Amino acid sequence: MNIEKAFAIHATPAEVFAAIERDLDSAAEYEGRTFEVLRRDPPSRMDLRVTIGGTPCRLTYRLTPQPDHTEVSATLIPGGWKHALFRIITFGMQRQGYEVALVESLANLKAAVEEPSLPDEGERYAVASDE
Numbered sequence: 001m002n003i004e005k006a007f008a009i010h011a012t013p014a015e016v017f018a019a020i021e022r023d024l025d026s027a028a029e030y031e032g033r034t035f036e037v038l039r040r041d042p043p044s045r046m047d048l049r050v051t052i053g054g055t056p057c058r059l060t061y062r063l064t065p066q067p068d069h070t071e072v073s074a075t076l077i078p079g080g081w082k083h084a085l086f087r088i089i090t091f092g093m094q095r096q097g098y099e100v101a102l103v104e105s106l107a108n109l110k111a112a113v114e115e116p117s118l119p120d121e122g123e124r125y126a127v128a129s130d131e
Contacts, residue, residue, distance in 0.1 A: 017043035
C-alpha cells in the first residue's frame with residue numbers, strides 16, 4: 001500500500017533538500033533506530049527507512065522543479081508483520097494515520113523552508129534606547 005502526497009514549496013530544490021538534511025541532522029541521535037538514509041540524490045530525491053508507531057516504512061521524497069516552486073512529493077510504504085496484521089484487523093482503515101503523518105511531515109517541511117526564521121529571544125524583546 002503506497003501513500004503519496006505532494007506539496008508546492010516556494011523554494012529551489014536545493015533549498016528544500018537542504019532543509020530535509022537539516023531536519024535529519026537535528027535527529028542524528030535517532031539514526032539507525034527510528035530512521036536510516038537509504039539513498040541521497042541531491043537535490044532531487046532522498047529515500048529513508050523510518051519507523052512510525054513501531055512499523056517500519058520506506059519514505060521517498062522527490063523534488064521536481066517548477067517555474068515558481070518545487071513540487072515535493074512524498075511516498076510512504078508501510079511494511080512489516082504489525083502493519084499487515086493491523087491492516088487485516090481494521091479492514092484497511094489504518095491508512096488515515098499514515099496519511100496524516102505524511103501531510104504533517106510535508107507541512108513542517110514547507111513551513112521550515114518558506115517561513116522566515118524567527119529572531120533570537122533577545123532580539124524579539126529588545127527595547128530601543130535613546131541613551
